[in-house]
Amino acid sequence: MPEWKARRFWRESDVVATPGGFELRLDGRGLRTPAKAPLTLPSRALAEAIRAEWDAQAEKIDPRSMPLTRLANSAVDTVAVQQRAVAEVVAAYGESDLVCYRADAPDALAERQAKGWDPLVDWAATSLGAPLKIGTGVMFIRQSDAALAALASRVHALDPWDLAALHELVALSGSLVIGLAVIEAVQPHEALWRVSRIDEDWQQELWGVDEEAAAAAALKAEAFLDAARFHALRHGD
DSSP: OOOOOOBOOOSOEEEEEETTEEEEEETTEEOBOTTSOBOEESOHHHHHHHHHHHHTOOSBOOGGGOHHHHHHHHIIIIITTSHHHHHHHHHGGGGGOGGGEEOSSOHHHHHHHHHHHHHHHHHHHHHSSOOOOOEESSSOOOOOHHHHHHHHHHHHTSOHHHHHHHHHHHHHHTOHHHHHHHHTTSSOHHHHHHHHTHHHHHHHHHHOOOHHHHHHHHHHHHHHHHHHHHHHHHTTO
8 A cells, every 4th residue: 555644634533423424523624535525424433433543643644554444435435336346246255155165184174164164154054044065175166046146135235334344354254154244243253253264374383484474464354353343333333
């Protein structure tokens, strides 16, 4: 990401209730997105969390320290204006979901995958109406049209705020099922991130820690938990 060197330009911030939701005001002026749209937030909890990100800025604004602001901007400027297209991208992850592809060896890895992923596959079948097939190896597993339709229906029913969060969760984990499990609060967020990393953690245990890969993984974990927090705050938690 290019460095944004904009300087802090406000002294005071406030959250104000508006007819459409909640607005963050900086020195009395409503915050706008990069596309110049009003940033009207769906809950006071989210607005206050975004306010805290802005209040924490020093002399220069660091966008990397403002993940909730970035996701809110994305919800307004990107997801809301092409919601169907974004939903289709997210739903497509169900066609080759991480939790359906298992190792045929070694047994210890296969057992670890089953322990972490089988409960999610069972949940998708019973709670989402999406019974998914699982298999071993790298060959493509064709899921039933009914299962994919059930998953897609859940995705398309989301509003731009929830869809922005889900897009991030799914892209980072490689799993639509895991992303939906986050927004449905099936397991703690941290636990769901860990089960998305079973294969990578196995390789790390086998071959040792690669510092560059570990740093990248830490950034992904942080982004995943930020997206989960964004979703929770959007609902006022």
